[in-house]
Amino acid sequence: MQLAFKLGSKVKVMDDLEKQAGKVKRIAGPVVGAVGFNEIRLHDMVLVGEAKLVGEVIRLNADQATIQVYEDTSGLRMDEPIYNTGEPLVAHLGPGLMGQIFDGLQRPLTTLAKKEGGFLGRGISESSLAMGKAWDFTPVVKEGDLVTPGTILGTIPETQSIEHRVMVPQGISGRIVEIKTGSFTLKDHVAIVETKNKKHEKVFMEQSWPVRMARPFHKRLDLTEPLVTGKRVIDLLFPIPKGGSAIIPGGFGTGKTVIQQSLARWSEVDVVVYVGCGERGNEMAEVLNELPKLEDRSSGIPLINRTVLIANTSNMPVAAREASIYMGITIGEYYRDMGYDVLMLADSTSRWGEALREVSSRLEEIPGEEGYPAYLASRLAEFYERAGHVSCLDTVHPADEKSEPKEKQKEEREGSISLVGAVSPPGGDFSDPITQSSMRIAGVFWALDYELSRRRHFPAINWTKSFSLVDLSRWFLEEVSDDYEVMVKETENILGREHELQQVVQLIGQDALSDMEREVLLISRILREDLLQQSAIHDVDAFCPLDKSYWMMKVILHFHEAAQEAMKKGVSLQDLDNAQVLQKIARMKELKLDNAVQRLQYLMSDIDTEVSRLGEKMEKSNA
Amino acid sequence: MHEEEQFGQLTTKEFRTVSQIRGPLIFVERVSGVAYDEMVEVVDPAGNTRVGRVLEVDNNVAVIQLFLSTEGLDISRTRVRFTGDVTRLNVSHSMLGRILNGLGKPIDGGPAILPEKLEDINGRPLNPAVRIEPSEFIQTGISAIDGLNSLARGQKLPIFSGSGLPGNELAAQIAAQARVISSKGDQDEPFAVVFAAIGITHRESSYFIEQFRSSGALERTVVFLNHADDPTIERIITPRAALTAAEYLAYEQGLHVLVIMTDITNYCEALRELSVAREELPARRGYPGYMYSDLASLYERAGRIEGHPGSVTQLILLSMPDDDITHPIPDLTGYITEGQIVLNRLMKQKGTYPPIDVLPSLSRLMNAAIGEGHTREDHRSVADQIYAFYAEGRDLEKLVTIIGEGSLSEQDRRVLEFSKRFEKEYVGQGHSNRTIQETLDLSWDMLSEIPAQYLKRIPEEYIRRYYKK
Ligand SMILES: Nc1ncnc2c1ncn2[C@@H]1O[C@H](COP(=O)(O)OP(=O)(O)O)[C@@H](O)[C@H]1O
Numbered sequence A: 001m002q003l004a005f006k007l008g009s010k011v012k013v014m015d016d017l018e019k020q021a022g023k024v025k026r027i028a029g030p031v032v033g034a035v036g037f038n039e040i041r042l043h044d045m046v047l048v049g050e051a052k053l054v055g056e057v058i059r060l061n062a063d064q065a066t067i068q069v070y071e072d073t074s075g076l077r078m079d080e081p082i083y084n085t086g087e088p089l090v091a092h093l094g095p096g097l098m099g100q101i102f103d104g105l106q107r108p109l110t111t112l113a114k115k116e117g118g119f120l121g122r123g124i125s126e127s128s129l130a131m132g133k134a135w136d137f138t139p140v141v142k143e144g145d146l147v148t149p150g151t152i153l154g155t156i157p158e159t160q161s162i163e164h165r166v167m168v169p170q171g172i173s174g175r176i177v178e179i180k181t182g183s184f185t186l187k188d189h190v191a192i193v194e195t196k197n198k199k200h201e202k203v204f205m206e207q208s209w210p211v212r213m214a215r216p217f218h219k220r221l222d223l224t225e226p227l228v229t230g231k232r233v234i235d236l237l238f239p240i241p242k243g244g245s246a247i248i249p250g251g252f253g254t255g256k257t258v259i260q261q262s263l264a265r266w267s268e269v270d271v272v273v274y275v276g277c278g279e280r281g282n283e284m285a286e287v288l289n290e291l292p293k294l295e296d297r298s299s300g301i302p303l304i305n306r307t308v309l310i311a312n313t314s315n316m317p318v319a320a321r322e323a324s325i326y327m328g329i330t331i332g333e334y335y336r337d338m339g340y341d342v343l344m345l346a347d348s349t350s351r352w353g354e355a356l357r358e359v360s361s362r363l364e365e366i367p368g369e370e371g372y373p374a375y376l377a378s379r380l381a382e383f384y385e386r387a388g389h390v391s392c393l394d395t396v397h398p399a400d401e402k403s404e405p406k407e408k409q410k411e412e413r414e415g416s417i418s419l420v421g422a423v424s425p426p427g428g429d430f431s432d433p434i435t436q437s438s439m440r441i442a443g444v445f446w447a448l449d450y451e452l453s454r455r456r457h458f459p460a461i462n463w464t465k466s467f468s469l470v471d472l473s474r475w476f477l478e479e480v481s482d483d484y485e486v487m488v489k490e491t492e493n494i495l496g497r498e499h500e501l502q503q504v505v506q507l508i509g510q511d512a513l514s515d516m517e518r519e520v521l522l523i524s525r526i527l528r529e530d531l532l533q534q535s536a537i538h539d540v541d542a543f544c545p546l547d548k549s550y551w552m553m554k555v556i557l558h559f560h561e562a563a564q565e566a567m568k569k570g571v572s573l574q575d576l577d578n579a580q581v582l583q584k585i586a587r588m589k590e591l592k593l594d595n596a597v598q599r600l601q602y603l604m605s606d607i608d609t610e611v612s613r614l615g616e617k618m619e620k621s622n623a
Numbered sequence B: 001m002h003e004e005e006q007f008g009q010l011t012t013k014e015f016r017t018v019s020q021i022r023g024p025l026i027f028v029e030r031v032s033g034v035a036y037d038e039m040v041e042v043v044d045p046a047g048n049t050r051v052g053r054v055l056e057v058d059n060n061v062a063v064i065q066l067f068l069s070t071e072g073l074d075i076s077r078t079r080v081r082f083t084g085d086v087t088r089l090n091v092s093h094s095m096l097g098r099i100l101n102g103l104g105k106p107i108d109g110g111p112a113i114l115p116e117k118l119e120d121i122n123g124r125p126l127n128p129a130v131r132i133e134p135s136e137f138i139q140t141g142i143s144a145i146d147g148l149n150s151l152a153r154g155q156k157l158p159i160f161s162g163s164g165l166p167g168n169e170l171a172a173q174i175a176a177q178a179r180v181i182s183s184k185g186d187q188d189e190p191f192a193v194v195f196a197a198i199g200i201t202h203r204e205s206s207y208f209i210e211q212f213r214s215s216g217a218l219e220r221t222v223v224f225l226n227h228a229d230d231p232t233i234e235r236i237i238t239p240r241a242a243l244t245a246a247e248y249l250a251y252e253q254g255l256h257v258l259v260i261m262t263d264i265t266n267y268c269e270a271l272r273e274l275s276v277a278r279e280e281l282p283a284r285r286g287y288p289g290y291m292y293s294d295l296a297s298l299y300e301r302a303g304r305i306e307g308h309p310g311s312v313t314q315l316i317l318l319s320m321p322d323d324d325i326t327h328p329i330p331d332l333t334g335y336i337t338e339g340q341i342v343l344n345r346l347m348k349q350k351g352t353y354p355p356i357d358v359l360p361s362l363s364r365l366m367n368a369a370i371g372e373g374h375t376r377e378d379h380r381s382v383a384d385q386i387y388a389f390y391a392e393g394r395d396l397e398k399l400v401t402i403i404g405e406g407s408l409s410e411q412d413r414r415v416l417e418f419s420k421r422f423e424k425e426y427v428g429q430g431h432s433n434r435t436i437q438e439t440l441d442l443s444w445d446m447l448s449e450i451p452a453q454y455l456k457r458i459p460e461e462y463i464r465r466y467y468k469k
């Protein structure tokens, strides 16, 4: 008997099945116990039962292997065979990933829908990538060139926005003896490399990579540049660097998904990997329907061309949630290795943690806090550590050039992968183990606030609880303005003062405050409503470029300064509160992007004019 | 030790090797070839059959969960038959107008349901790539819902109620008043109601049935009844059977199906009972760690599918234990459903009907279902503005109780006034049935009491068009 199955792209055929088959001895939901294997290793991928459900070995005892099955085990019988593929779970990497929607095991969902209809079946019947599709390959190396893992052999126009760079896979280095040009499918090789011991290795446009293993790079680089998200509260107060990681904890309805979707749309990165992990099916449908219609702001190319979607929704098998996160990051790393800035979004990491907990409890492991396994924190850390800004394999970074022998001309190639994970704490309580463990690892924390979301202040990012530990001030200083930091500090300061003053008001009322203090309340309200609040569904305001954000902040602080000066001279707070310019400030968000900055600069002088007119009016009435 | 008989293609195996009976669980030893999740029939010493399913198999021991109580079973004489298939429900168009028990068997004295199909009650996960985003506005006639938390066809929306709060009343009212409003005008589209009573009282279920009867919907309704005095463990099946019927009517028969499930809190309690019997490690407050996934396997069975004319809309009722919205039942539900309508005890005490607290309420699908071509262009911004003023008004109300109204500014006073009128008139509409136009009209009536310059959430264009002064 023979068994053929798909592993990445390759159809692997195994003879002599009996030798490699075990038998089902225990079934408890997604956890299956098996005996009788000749040879089996931890993390081997296995095919369970006649239906060939995909599973992975997660524990080995002397006599029994424990398997986590990524598919529904209903109907699986005792004593059914289990086949060991002898390989780990891999991601299939190559052109054709962009614009696709996969499940956690990288099954192509659109293709499956055409074949099976609306409801998902089991087993792997479709290759992740279209093997028969032809791609135009243009080489960038020539015969005789020396190559090592990571060397770019040539390029493929994968989509309108992504040039796919075909890299030499791990384990192959040597001299190019054949390099092709033209149109090929993923089954055709595009190059042959002669290794040291004169072996000829074919190189294809696709490769496979075990999802649980981080893909290698040359070296880590510092995080120096912000990932511009177009959300003012993030870009101004809590920026995330390219290659950094952020978490968004928040109870249900506080806006985690909307922020993630909006990052997927408008972030200034090259590639987006969006993983819907244990969340709603309709939310994935929304992203899938919308991205082909939305255009990139600078290129005008539909955003779907730079996006890979992975959907393991809440009603899909639990164990595959865990795989989906690793599948996503592996695909992200692959594009990072080509030299792209990648953003990976995971909604929600809590569902992944819960999948770990569920499997752990079926394994009867000793539970840690809230029933989560003791290794929860280390798994989370391993995952967030896969974020980074790196110089890619087979490249040199200018800084090392002197130290490394220059046997050949190496290019400089950097890539980054930034991670943003939503966290769904039970009852919205941030003391939960997943929030706490993630918070210790991620450098950026966007705390969503139930109170803010109730009053529809969106994004509901709480400005006192959130933080960004990465110092990007140098970049802002050089790229935006030299008073950038001062402005941000002042904004934070006023918001902090408001908090204190409100407490006084709660106790004894507005009357207890001086006019100067009330002015601070006026400004903080303007900052909250006219700067920090930003609707994700507004035509214009959904994305706010950095310079517009900066000028909006500057306008408000300028009014603050002018108002305080005027009040010192005796202008009443009442008059300032009724100033015409405040109407304009309230509508700054709606300013069209093409001339927003200019209009904001005019607004600065409008403020001067009106406030000084108020001063004159007052002097006249005094005289 | 065991006998095999052929039932069609299915092989049925029978064992008399029960070793333990614990709560709803039966342990059977020395079994072979048993499948996970397989349906079993347990024959008691008196010869009566009860159904159950395989929860776990370990070596030669199968753990079986009965859907009825284990009372009257004994170790030596009980026979266990493994049917070789998962639990299925007979589904058919002729279910409409019928009353079934919590397992889907007729209890109205009528004939057996002639099956057009036998469907696995667990359904299969919907491929997210074929979902159509719900975007058809359903007018419920209730301003707090239509104006601020609109319902869309294919949505799953729970009502977070509590003991003594009129959650069921509201659900029945919505079922009677719901109409789809589209730019194409009113259409007579074929619809059906699937009603799943889960552990509620006879009085409550009769109330619903009476409501269906008086609105003329009863012939288009399938009723599944598991009452408070029916076996708890049957409740695990009732919503699944109801959703299986709903999916069949929607996707195979092309009907727009409204599923009402009440009360999910009773379902969750049954889930907990089962988990305790299995001696599983509990997560929060004794509920099992997999409750999120379990609830999702019910709630995600709402939606619309490409290439199918029908739809499944879910109206889910749950009681918040102790009115606590952070309790795992409302909490996990809110994490899965597409919003929530939250009822408030204080408002009920003030005599407000419906006592909907709009601040914690939400409809996540609202944006796709409102605006130009659905309701009206200004709908979104009007809702945002009402929210902003009402939230502020509620804060002011608290402030006033401490420091008195004296220190309020003129604008504060207007906002306070707005928020009182909002609760009384807009939310507290009584049992009237308002069109969305009436709701929007009332909104502008109230907003126009506030100087236009403060309506920051509304584009100037709409202020010019709708502001009343
Ligand atoms: N930035 C935003 N702009 C406008 N509305 C928002 C924004 N964030 C959240 N919302 C509103 O809040 C609802 C819930 O947000 P969502 O992201 O789905 O919450 P979560 O994922 O935290 O449960 C959305 O349906 C939307 O109505």
Ligand SMILES: [Mg+2]
Pocket: A256, A257, A258, A279, A347
């Ligand atoms: Mg969400």
